[in-house]
Amino acid sequence: MIKRQLGAGICRPALVVALLIMLTGCLEQSRTTVDDQGARVSGFDWGLPDHIPLPREPEDNPMTEEKFQLGRHLFYDTRLSSNGTISCSSCHHQDKAFSDGLAQASGATGERHPRNSQALVNVAWNNSLTWGNPSLGTIEKQIMIPLFGDDPIEHGLNEGNHEQVLRNLQAEPVYASLFAEAFPEQSDPLAGDLAWDNIVKALGSFVRGLVSFDSDFDRGTMSEQALRGERLFNSERLECFHCHAGYNFTDATTDRLTTFNTVLFHNTGLYNIDGLGAYPSPNTGRHEVTGNPGHMGQFRAPGLRNVALTAPYNHDGSVDTLEDVIRNYAAGGRLRVSPPYPGDGRMNPYKDGFIVSFSITESEIQDLVAFLESLTDQAFIANPRFSNPWTDNSNKDLTP
Amino acid sequence: MIRFCVLLALLLPVMGHAHYIPEDARLEVSASVAATWRSSSLVDEYEFWQIPGTMMGGHAWPQEKGVSVDEATLTVGSRINERVFGVIEIGSHGGGDDHSDEVELQHAYLGYVCCDSAGPWVLEAGKMSAVFSPSLASHAVDRWISDSPLINDVFFGRDFHDEGVRFWWHETAGVSAGVEVWRGNAYPATDTGDTNWDVFASYLWQGERFTLSGGGWFYQASASSRADHRYGGTHIHTPVAPPGVTATLFPDTRFTGDTDIAGLHGAIRYNPQPHWQWGVEAELMQMNMDGILHDSTGRQASVDSDQFGAWVQPYLQWRRHTMGLRGEWLSTDNHLVGAAAPVLATDSGLANPQDHDPERYTAFWHWQWRDNLALRTEVTEDRTLPESDLRWSVGVVWSGQLWPATSASGAGHHH
Structure with missing residues (x-):
């Protein structure tokens, strides 16, 4: 009697399990299909690494x-x-x-x-x-x-x-x-x-x-010092990577994969000639075009590829070295006590929210410069x- | 014998639920904790758990090597008067040392019972768990297995707590049915989307030796710029790895669109002898996701995804020992269109270059050592990722009523 009851007890759930497992057998093979609508097609040989998307080409001037x-x-x-x-x-x-x-x-x-x-x-x-x-x-x-x-x-x-x-x-x-x-x-x-x-x-x-796109950074052959600099660059302490973002190290990037773009400009606190945030004319940046006071001193974040070769720096070439650029950011802006254009850029009211002071040692500055030098494409x-x-x-x- | 059966019924419900209606005017305080040691981590440190072909989120953290608290809850409930009750629950979800396993308010709701003290109509409002899926409503302490079902992890981010309103016909003649409307704080919805809601119905039949239950449900969620909040979604921090170790920045890809999920669940339990029981539990879910993937750099792609998942769990009980198996399967069919489709497929997790079918198989032994204390051990063949992982785990589960003191757990009306 007990045996028969146990037997029935086994058979019934086993039948249910078998049915359910058969049901799971109906599962179709997983797959993901992707249609990029020709985003990787161009009449021009760009010679790009696979991970870099093609840039846009004007319809009235396709690349040849x-x-x-x-x-x-x-x-x-x-x-x-x-x-x-x-x-x-x-x-x-x-x-x-x-x-x-x-x-x-x-x-x-x-x-x-x-x-x-x-x-x-x-x-x-x-x-x-x-x-x-x-x-x-x-x-x-x-x-x-x-x-x-x-x-x-x-x-x-x-x-x-x-x-x-x-x-x-x-x-x-x-x-x-x-x-x-x-x-x-x-x-x-x-x-x-x-x-x-x-x-x-x-x-x-x-x-x-x-x-x-053929620097030490791209080839993965960065020095230990450059790798330390890269970690600093991507750290929340320095915040560099927010504006110098992506494969071109600038937030002013677009490619064939982007369907909408926000054109970004930043005030980095280089000047404050009137104590109210003014930049020396005519170099008032985006404000020069729009006339909007809130756009005072806003400039495009330049891409950092080959930046070690492009001194002097900033929109007016007023900063001689990468070390000094970093020091200005570390100070949260630039304090100019002597002419031309003295003023405390650190107090510029139009300064970008990411331009906040941070502590950094001279050794770390050299690490960061080593990282920027690793972006040089010989x-x-x-x-x-x-x-x-x-x-x-x-x-x-x-x-x- | 009757006492034994009642105790067993309390300890071994057909399927454990987290939902709770206090029946006593006194304050009831209960607590539970489930902790598990696991032999290996599903993914390495500085890696993300992203099952190929799926978008994940919520609290679906990967299993980690060592001891972790899977879940801890403290529940306070009371019948305020004959028709009104209230429940507050605080708890934490496991997720390892680096994850967001802080204590949070999981339940805070008021209920109104209409027409007689046991129902049948119940109106509840506040922050609560959804009841449409029994497995989704259950806590880690309610399951035989420490890991939540795979489809719950993928489709719902493991659990479901949200602010909402539920109106239902409550367990009358074995039937429960109702509708829930949610604010949208629970994955896969967002509170910036449109209305999120579900309907459900279930039936429970209890015979002399058989207990059968089954049900179905449909859930619709709307999301606007939904992120995977496990690793992204807010200000992205670059993982800090030691020298020589590469930490990848999580690609913060968002989803805007609709998610429809339908499910069927069932359970059967048979006790041929007083100390013996056999049972099978199962659940199937079908998910459709239709919308747009996008990211902060302005890339977009449309996505249409159909995914189907199931788990089946046969088990055998003898006295306080339960042994069983759980098999889990997931099938994904995704189609992305747009210039950025390849990169967004990869970043979102929907890419599945190897046509991988996620699977997971777990064998378990659960021993209800004391009324409030259970031990369990499991071995899991985890094939959710292309590289399979075999891990062992040993866990302890404590669940009991703190006030008023009783000898048995499960006071109030869990269902």
């Missing part, structure tokens, strides 16, 4: 190798200025990661630019392109400013001289084939207003193609693809 090569020739051509003295490369030297080592550069007429020349490193991923102008969304629009701007004068092109400049370019035999290859759908791409549109697009393509500054094509070694095969 031919436009890149034409832009490279134009970038280094001093004929692209009012008096034949200035080219883009005058303020953007390859060995300095396309900065110029000066606090402020001078244009074709000798007029001094109030801003420090920015490095041209991975510009394709920037969501804003100048130190403080939130309205400039494309490289092509930005290029118009150094070419045709008059405050300050850089290349010095204007209504009165642009036809002569174009004639000088037309006289260069190399350009006939370069323009034809870059714009094969046009019958005469080096003529008239269309030529200037093409020049800007080609320059934009070259600048967009200046790609740097291959980038020596890459013949990015070098001056008008020199003797310009006939090399430079396809990527």
